[in-house]
Amino acid sequence: MKKWLIAAVCLFLACGLAACARCGGEHAFTAENKCGVCGTEWDYTEGLSYAENADDTYTVSGISFERQESRVVLPYGHDGKAVTAVGEEAFTGRVEMTAAVLPQSVVRIGTNAFSNCVNLAEIEIPTSVARIGAYAFYRCGALTVRYAGTVEQWNAIKKGENWNASADGLRVECTDGSIAQDGTVTKN
Ligand SMILES: [Zn+2]
Numbered sequence: 001m002k003k004w005l006i007a008a009v010c011l012f013l014a015c016g017l018a019a020c021a022r023c024g025g026e027h028a029f030t031a032e033n034k035c036g037v038c039g040t041e042w043d044y045t046e047g048l049s050y051a052e053n054a055d056d057t058y059t060v061s062g063i064s065f066e067r068q069e070s071r072v073v074l075p076y077g078h079d080g081k082a083v084t085a086v087g088e089e090a091f092t093g094r095v096e097m098t099a100a101v102l103p104q105s106v107v108r109i110g111t112n113a114f115s116n117c118v119n120l121a122e123i124e125i126p127t128s129v130a131r132i133g134a135y136a137f138y139r140c141g142a143l144t145v146r147y148a149g150t151v152e153q154w155n156a157i158k159k160g161e162n163w164n165a166s167a168d169g170l171r172v173e174c175t176d177g178s179i180a181q182d183g184t185v186t187k188n
Contacts, residue, residue, distance in 0.1 A: 031077025
């Protein structure tokens with residue numbers, strides 16, 4: 001759905017119903033990739049591949065090499081089941097990628113998930129993420145992480161060794177401050 005159409009529909013709903021106001025700009029997306037409150041659709045990237053997990057969820061395992069997507073948006077769900085992880089080496093070396101968006105359903109970013117994505121300039125990481133694997137952002141020197149939580153929440157995420165090694169320009173922008181690659185925190 002086109003963005004202007006979503007905006008128009010939301011404006012209509014906001015005027016006519018309480019539904020959109022209940023989202024307060026934060027939709028409650030489900031594994032069907034729709035907001036359970038107002039029905040707005042989550043617009044994600046096609047061509048992703050998936051691996052089923054033992055707990056009845058999915059891991060995004062990569063994206064077709066025929067798709068040279070600069071901006072990759074992961075879905076909340078696949079086949080009606082939640083997408084909870086970015087798999088090991090899922091996007092490693094995808095130099096065409098400049099931006100990535102992870103949904104609030106994701107709890108784990110795998111080992112080497114985005115390593116050597118040297119042109120990745122921006123990734124949106126939700127507060128649902130609890131674990132970032134080793135070498136996940138290795139050599140992502142151009143990367144700004146846009147984290148939806150606080151510096152304290154970011155620091156509570158379990159991180160594997162060298163998760164941000166050889167990525168001197170990597171910054172994590174939190175709601176109350178930012179963290180440089182060497183761990184220096186600048187509060188807002
Ligand atoms: Zn909504």
